[in-house]
Amino acid sequence: MRLTILGGGGFRVPLVYQALLGDRGEGRITSVVLYDTDRGRLGAIGAVLRQQAAKYSDAPAVTETTDLDEALRGADFVFSAIRVGGLEGRTVDERVALDLGVLGQETVGAGGIAYALRTLPVAVGIAQRIAELAPEAWVINFTNPAGMVTEAMIPYLGDRVIGICDSPSGLGRRAALALGLDASTVFYDYAGLNHLGWLRGLQSGGVDRLPELLADSTALGAFEEGRLFGVEWLRSLGSIPNEYLHYYYFARETLAAVQAVEQTRGTFLLEQQSAFYAETARRPDDALELWQKTRAERESTYMVESRAVADAGERDERDMSAGGYEQVALSLMRAIAHNERASLILNVRNRGTLRHLDDDAVVEVPCTVDANGARPVTVSQFTDHQAGLVCAVKAVERSTIEAATTGSRAAAVRAFAWHPLIDSVTAAHQLLDGYADRLPELAPFRR
Numbered sequence: 001m002r003l004t005i006l007g008g009g010g011f012r013v014p015l016v017y018q019a020l021l022g023d024r025g026e027g028r029i030t031s032v033v034l035y036d037t038d039r040g041r042l043g044a045i046g047a048v049l050r051q052q053a054a055k056y057s058d059a060p061a062v063t064e065t066t067d068l069d070e071a072l073r074g075a076d077f078v079f080s081a082i083r084v085g086g087l088e089g090r091t092v093d094e095r096v097a098l099d100l101g102v103l104g105q106e107t108v109g110a111g112g113i114a115y116a117l118r119t120l121p122v123a124v125g126i127a128q129r130i131a132e133l134a135p136e137a138w139v140i141n142f143t144n145p146a147g148m149v150t151e152a153m154i155p156y157l158g159d160r161v162i163g164i165c166d167s168p169s170g171l172g173r174r175a176a177l178a179l180g181l182d183a184s185t186v187f188y189d190y191a192g193l194n195h196l197g198w199l200r201g202l203q204s205g206g207v208d209r210l211p212e213l214l215a216d217s218t219a220l221g222a223f224e225e226g227r228l229f230g231v232e233w234l235r236s237l238g239s240i241p242n243e244y245l246h247y248y249y250f251a252r253e254t255l256a257a258v259q260a261v262e263q264t265r266g267t268f269l270l271e272q273q274s275a276f277y278a279e280t281a282r283r284p285d286d287a288l289e290l291w292q293k294t295r296a297e298r299e300s301t302y303m304v305e306s307r308a309v310a311d312a313g314e315r316d317e318r319d320m321s322a323g324g325y326e327q328v329a330l331s332l333m334r335a336i337a338h339n340e341r342a343s344l345i346l347n348v349r350n351r352g353t354l355r356h357l358d359d360d361a362v363v364e365v366p367c368t369v370d371a372n373g374a375r376p377v378t379v380s381q382f383t384d385h386q387a388g389l390v391c392a393v394k395a396v397e398r399s400t401i402e403a404a405t406t407g408s409r410a411a412a413v414r415a416f417a418w419h420p421l422i423d424s425v426t427a428a429h430q431l432l433d434g435y436a437d438r439l440p441e442l443a444p445f446r447r
């Protein structure tokens with residue numbers, strides 16, 4: 001089995017490779033092709049993987065290429081985790097928005113729209129190449145904003161493209177753990193869009209244990225989402241929101257906290273990651289050690305402003321090591337390759353699951369996965385509040401996709417103006433102008 005990783009020089013690739021090394025099952029991945037546009041990054045990550053593989057006699061073979069077509073030919077799985085515009089782009093996504101008084105974040109609000117506007121055309125181009133060169137391949141999309149990117153690739157790849165994220169499984173695992181349950185035996189009644197969902201039930205042994213968790217202040221206060229949102233608000237909602245909803249429920253506080261610090265997440269990562277790639281080029285023999293050190297620092301500072309706003313303290317040790325998106329990716333590949341039925345929360349077409357959205361809307365819901373791919377399972381319907389927010393953001397996503405695929409300025413302005421975290425049409429125009437001035441990919445949107 002061959003896995004092609006687009007964005008193969010990316011910092012999180014060693015996590016995926018580590019998961020593959022741990023997979024002893026039959027029909028496992030035996031060959032990994034790393035594709036990236038940047039040779040230097042490919043070399044650094046290639047060195048990390050070689051050191052990871054050193055302890056294994058049957059490690060998957062790794063090859064590196066900067067030729068997309070070559071990377072795609074013969075792939076059984078394509079894992080896409082690219083960052084168009086790099087971390088420099090991420091810092092611009094943040095800064096332009098913050099300077100105009102709205103949240104600038106990787107995937108949420110104005111920042112996420114700008115990121116999507118430059119990523120979607122590239123993702124569509126990749127989807128077309130896959131449809132041409134590897135039409136049988138399954139495509140696992142981790143490229144953010146993952147929901148929108150998956151929806152934009154579906155016209156070319158159908159249900160062979162499946163979006164993944166680590167946040168729903170992370171939330172589920174933390175909630176299960178807080179109840180003392182084995183996370184893998186629980187059914188999660190989770191639904192929403194990527195980075196905009198709620199855990200509305202937690203079925204174990206035929207019983208919904210969420211009410212018990214919501215009633216237990218100590219258990220709630222012991223994990224990330226409980227600390228971020230506060231016991232009272234969780235009880236009032238009757239569900240546990242994805243951590244990204246902190247940007248909505250505490251919009252002014254998170255905005256103020258992000259504005260108060262000079263360093264955004266993007267500038268921190270840009271500095272940190274540039275240092276990692278430069279140092280690894282100088283000391284390739286220490287690649288793995290440098291990667292581990294950098295990763296620990298990155299994980300411990302994740303969503304640091306939100307945790308400061310909520311006074312949530314340090315990030316839990318368990319969340320920095322426990323199976324994140326690489327486990328979701330591996331479980332998904334295994335279920336498809338072995339026809340081994342699994343239940344995973346994925347980004348797929350709605351197909352009638354959630355009645356507030358049409359069949360083709362990509363949603364993030366629990367799915368049954370086997371050799372035929374992923375199918376959403378029955379979950380509870382949205383409450384009015386959830387439906388309102390989800391439908392508003394889905395309209396933003398679709399206007400963003402329209403703008404990115406047609407170049408329409410009107411559609412781009414609509415996307416910004418409709419976003420619940422952007423409070424004025426004037427600001428929407430200013431945001432688009434600000435981004436078009438600083439991001440070459442968005443220059444065509446200039447007035």
Ligand code: G6P
Nearest residue numbers: 106144165166167265269298302
């Ligand atoms: C989580 C989300 C990803 C996101 C990442 C950002 O893993 O699921 O979608 O890209 O966090 O983390 P970072 O360390 O880059 O701020």
Ligand code: MN
Nearest residue numbers: 146165166167
């Ligand atoms: Mn994610």
